[in-house]
Amino acid sequence: MTIEHKWIHSVAVTLLLGLGLAPPAHAGGGGAVTGTISFGGKVAKAAELPVTKDHDVCGKSKPSEELIMGKGGGLRNAVVSLEGVTGGAEPAPATVVLDQKGCAYVPHVLAATKGSTLELRSSDAAMHNVHGKHDTGRMLFNVGMPVGTKPVGKKLRRAGLSTITCDAGHTWMKAYVHVFEHPYYAVTGTDGTFEIRDVPPGTYQLVVWHEKLGTKKAKVTVAEGAGSAVSIRYE
Amino acid sequence: MTRLLCIAVVVMALACAHAAEPKLDDAFAWSSANVDEGRRLYRALCAGCHGRDGDGKSPAAALMFPPPRDLRVGAYRFRSTTDDLLPLRSDLVRTIERGLPGTAMPSWGQQLSGHQIRSLVLYLETLSPRFADEPPAPDEVLVDLATVEPPPRTADLLARGRKVYERMNCGECHGASGRGDGPAAPTLRNRDGERADLFDFTSGDYKGGSSPAEVYRTFMTGLEGTPMPSFADALPDETDRWALVYYCLSLGRDRGVWFYLSERPTWREPILE
Numbered sequence: 001m002t003i004e005h006k007w008i009h010s011v012a013v014t015l016l017l018g019l020g021l022a023p024p025a026h027a028g029g030g031g032a033v034t035g036t037i038s039f040g041g042k043v044a045k046a047a048e049l050p051v052t053k054d055h056d057v058c059g060k061s062k063p064s065e066e067l068i069m070g071k072g073g074g075l076r077n078a079v080v081s082l083e084g085v086t087g088g089a090e091p092a093p094a095t096v097v098l099d100q101k102g103c104a105y106v107p108h109v110l111a112a113t114k115g116s117t118l119e120l121r122s123s124d125a126a127m128h129n130v131h132g133k134h135d136t137g138r139m140l141f142n143v144g145m146p147v148g149t150k151p152v153g154k155k156l157r158r159a160g161l162s163t164i165t166c167d168a169g170h171t172w173m174k175a176y177v178h179v180f181e182h183p184y185y186a187v188t189g190t191d192g193t194f195e196i197r198d199v200p201p202g203t204y205q206l207v208v209w210h211e212k213l214g215t216k217k218a219k220v221t222v223a224e225g226a227g228s229a230v231s232i233r234y235e
Numbered sequence: 236m237t238r239l240l241c242i243a244v245v246v247m248a249l250a251c252a253h254a255a256e257p258k259l260d261d262a263f264a265w266s267s268a269n270v271d272e273g274r275r276l277y278r279a280l281c282a283g284c285h286g287r288d289g290d291g292k293s294p295a296a297a298l299m300f301p302p303p304r305d306l307r308v309g310a311y312r313f314r315s316t317t318d319d320l321l322p323l324r325s326d327l328v329r330t331i332e333r334g335l336p337g338t339a340m341p342s343w344g345q346q347l348s349g350h351q352i353r354s355l356v357l358y359l360e361t362l363s364p365r366f367a368d369e370p371p372a373p374d375e376v377l378v379d380l381a382t383v384e385p386p387p388r389t390a391d392l393l394a395r396g397r398k399v400y401e402r403m404n405c406g407e408c409h410g411a412s413g414r415g416d417g418p419a420a421p422t423l424r425n426r427d428g429e430r431a432d433l434f435d436f437t438s439g440d441y442k443g444g445s446s447p448a449e450v451y452r453t454f455m456t457g458l459e460g461t462p463m464p465s466f467a468d469a470l471p472d473e474t475d476r477w478a479l480v481y482y483c484l485s486l487g488r489d490r491g492v493w494f495y496l497s498e499r500p501t502w503r504e505p506i507l508e
Contacts, residue, residue, distance in 0.1 A: 053418060053419075127404035127407050129462070129464040130464075131462065131464065133426070134319070137308070137426065138308070138310055138319060139310065139318075139319060139426070139459050139460060140318065140319050141317070141318040141319065141465070142457045142459075142462070142463070142464040142465060143464050143465055143468055143469075144403065144457070144464035144465060144466045144468075144469045145464075145468075145469060146402060146403045146404045146469050147402075147404070148402075149468060149469045150468070150471075152468040154318065157319065158319065167408075167419065167422075167423055167462035167464070168404070168407050168408070168419050169407065169418060169419035169422055171422050
């Protein structure tokens with residue numbers, strides 16, 4: 001999506017939300033669940049994370065990514081998902097990329113369907129290892145990536161939340177990977193908006209996760225041929 | 236005193252030498268009928284350190300570093316598989332038979348029959364729900380110790396190994412000289428938060444076994460629950476892999492009882508001429 005498209009899209013969503021109208025339905029009988037996740041509370045600006053080694057590659061410090069807001073408090077990197085959807089399309093595993101760039105993970109938060117391949121890349125001239133740990137405490141993988149390692153694909157076999165860290169002295173590096181058994185999820189963009197497409201008609205639990213602000217839930221109903229708009233604000 | 240120590244070392248050495256070759260008992264039926272025997276053995280021999288319920292909490296555990304594992308987690312370090320896969324039964328048999336050098340875990344290959352060790356493995360499998368929930372995946376074995384064949388050790392390979400050690404940044408954690416004192420070492424923690432026991436290559440006693448094939452396996456699979464990653468992807472070249480194995484082993488030459496006994500064959504000669 002180009003910047004212009006993103007802009008038009010966010011304006012459209014805002015207009016629709018303002019009018020209390022849901023966006024048009026997609027093919028397949030249901031519609032899209034769209035909306036904005038935002039934060040209205042006050043926070044002190046997060047301190048920069050000090051870089052303690054490999055300054056030529058990593059820089060002097062890294063910006064904290066744990067709370068990133070756009071205009072109107074739109075919250076980036078929130079993960080929105082629907083629970084209890086049945087009868088929709090089969091989940092389609094794909095390849096998602098996690099890059100290591102300037103000793104930070106790009107993206108900081110990502111979501112994927114179970115069975116997808118997580119492609120680990122390193123664009124850095126520094127030693128990294130990519131250590132994935134599942135919320136249950138178990139290890140997912142731990143891949144050594146010295147300089148020049150070609151991209152490594154890892155199958156995401158387990159649903160749930162995992163964290164990714166680097167043991168090679170880059171203590172500030174952290175990423176989150178959410179794996180779902182269904183395709184009904186989205187990660188919010190820079191303005192806090194999201195869109196979950198092709199949701200079959202029904203009433204579902206919408207779950208929002210944010211790394212710092214925690215989890216929020218709401219009921220959403222998708223009617224035959226109509227979408228649903230939801231906005232959730234953390235305070 | 237010194238003489239006493241020497242005698243103790245020799246006695247231990249002989250015991251280890253005998254235990255070096257795992258006894259295979261192919262006739263063992265992996266039937267749940269043997270779980271009771273495994274439980275009885277566990278309570279008698281293992282619970283003293285690993286705790287009655289396998290949680291790793293026992294009065295003796297307080298005196299041990301590294302501490303006994305919580306066997307209820309179902310995560311094992313020394314295995315033929317990698318990532319989030321369970322170990323093979325043969326991996327667990329091997330660890331019990333040979334013990335873990337440098338830790339309190341002794342080798343049981345002398346005291347127990349192949350049948351008893353396998354019964355113990357069956358019982359261990361009941362301690363973690365993982366074994367019931369996740370079917371074993373023998374086709375996902377990364378390094379099969381039964382078939383892996385180390386190439387002959389050559390001076391070329393050793394010289395190449397030193398370069399691979401540098402290229403793989405092993406020194407980042409293990410230090411330039413392999414003593415476990417790399418710049419990242421102070422920051423390293425294991426899964427349970429304990430400080431990571433960075434391996435000192437000069438000690439020569441690899442917990443996962445000190446034969447070239449076993450060291451190769453550890454480098455390929457990584458060590459579950461520790462910062463040690465798998466280098467299988469970073470080192471696609473088979474020659475590079477063995478070069479690193481022989482180089483790291485060369486750092487521990489003439490040290491380590493285990494090293495002496497587990498590998499006495501021809502390749503243990505003066506290393507770099």
